Amino acid sequence: MQNLNQLLKILIQADIDFVLIGGYAGVVHGVTGLTRDLDICAAMTAENIEKLRVALKSYNPKHRMNPGFKPSFLDEPKTVDNLNAIYLETDLGILDILSSVINVGDYQVLKKDAVQVEVFGESCKVISLDHLIQAKEKMSRDKDKLALKELYAIRDKLKS
DSSP, X not given: OOOHHHHHHHHHHTTOOEXXXXXXXXXXXXXXXXXXXXEEEEOOOHHXXXXXXXXXXXXXXXXXXXXXXXXXXXXXXXXXXXXXXXEEEETTEEEXXXXXXXXXXXXXHHHHHOEEEEETTEEEEEOOHHHHHHHHHTOOSHHHHHHHXXXXXXXXXXXX
């Protein structure tokens, strides 16, 4: 059963060091499209990965990129050295964890310009509108192009 709202709430309450990115961040900024996964940009530190493991433990987190081999996130990766991305499926939905965003920068760059938004009564860092636009401009999927049109309109409305 997919419940991305619950998944996001769990991440926020676990005090994981992350910035919300992707389609869900677009929705927070006002895009009307739907999203089928949760994307975050996070600090890939041993402490943060351990917090993620503890938070997701009850939700069967498994790596999803190799259909024939889906080890538990609770066991893999063994080390965070050179870790750039983790793609998981959980009982609550898909969670993609990136260390950087194409055309924008790494976690520290996103964090510096992120906006604080209240979600479920908690504070959540969300990629800035300008950074989200920068990221979407490099995407070639139809859904990203549609979101980009809305993001431009939102930015124009905010400027006027």
